[in-house]
Amino acid sequence: xxxxxGVNISIVEGDITKIESDAIVNAxxxxxxxxxxxxxxxxxxxxxMILEQCKRIGGCPTGEARITTAGNMPSKYVIHTxxxxxxxxxxxxxxxxxxxxxxxxxxxxxxxxxxxxFPSISTGVYAYPKxxxxxxxxxxxxxxxxxEAGIERVMFVLFSKDDYLLYKDILDGTICNKLD
Ligand code: ADP
Numbered sequence: 001x002x003x004x005x006g007v008n009i010s011i012v013e014g015d016i017t018k019i020e021s022d023a024i025v026n027a028x029x030x031x032x033x034x035x036x037x038x039x040x041x042x043x044x045x046x047x048x049m050i051l052e053q054c055k056r057i058g059g060c061p062t063g064e065a066r067i068t069t070a071g072n073m074p075s076k077y078v079i080h081t082x083x084x085x086x087x088x089x090x091x092x093x094x095x096x097x098x099x100x101x102x103x104x105x106x107x108x109x110x111x112x113x114x115x116x117x118f119p120s121i122s123t124g125v126y127a128y129p130k131x132x133x134x135x136x137x138x139x140x141x142x143x144x145x146x147x148e149a150g151i152e153r154v155m156f157v158l159f160s161k162d163d164y165l166l167y168k169d170i171l172d173g174t175i176c177n178k179l180d
Contacts, residue, residue, distance in 0.1 A: 002175040007145050008153040011171065012117075013164040016157040017045035020074040022113035023067070024157075025104050027121040028080040032060050037124045038159070042078060046071030050078060063099035065107045077113065079104045083122030086129065094136055097122055101140035105151065114152040120163055130163065134170045142174075 002009040016024050016038060026042045029035050032054040034043045043050055046069075053068035060066045065081040081104045084096035100121050108116050118137065122128035141154050158164040 002171055004142055004175050005145050007151055009141065009156075009171065009175065010153070011156045011158060011164060011167045013158050013161060015041065015159070016117055016119050017041050017073050019117045019155065019157055021117040021153075021155060022075065022115045023077040023079045023108055023111075024070065024073070024075045024117045025065075025119060025121070026078050026080045027119050027124070027126075028054075028060065028082050030059055030062065030082055032057055032066065032080055035125075038119045042073070046073045046078065054080065063096040063103065065100070065103040067107055067111065075117070077111070079107055079116070081121065083126055083128065086122060086127045089129075089132075093122075093128065094132070097128060097133060097136045098140050101137050102144055105141065105144040105154075106148075109148055109150045112150070114150065115155070116151065116153070117155040117157050119157055119159070120167075123163075130166055131170070134167055138170060138174055 027038050049071045050068050057066050060082050062082045065079050068078050070078050081100040083100045084093040086093050123130045123133045
């Protein structure tokens with residue numbers, strides 16, 4: 001575990017639908033109507049209430065975030081955010097990915113929630129290079145902690161050992177205050 005300005009930051013290898021947190025983040029698409037990857041897993045595990053609420057919300061622009069119940073999952077809420085589809089890195093992808101993380105954290109704070117779990121947004125079907133995506137994720141979290149109070153724990157939930165080790169490397173090199 002890591003600590004940055006009093007906020008616990010941790011990495012876990014596993015399935016985000018099993019995590020207990022105030023909110024888990026879904027790497028959704030603009031329709032919010034479900035898809036493959038982590039999006040499909042969240043809708044399957046959470047049940048139909050999530051889709052019902054997503055339909056009422058009516059979609060989400062890239063880089064923004066929306067909130068629903070987590071249905072049958074152990075967490076309370078799902079924050080749906082839409083990361084960019086990676087083309088060549090010259091279409092504003094990094095800014096959009098940054099905003100997806102940052103706006104998810106803003107929504108968490110708006111709802112007075114304290115703990116959040118992120119998957120590696122955009123690095124699956126949306127093909128964002130993993131190392132750069134990880135740097136952006138960590139920077140967005142640290143910037144948020146620098147600017148806003150209230151959150152207590154940020155967890156990065158990685159679906160593969162390789163992703164876990166990548167995050168570990170980058171966090172080891174970024175955050176000085178490492179615990180255990
Ligand atoms: P995107 O379309 O934003 O790229 P994907 O769902 O395709 O979203 O992939 C994002 C990341 O989520 C990938 O690293 C993928 O391995 C991971 N992932 C897939 N299923 C799960 C899950 N159940 N829990 C956590 N991460 C997952």
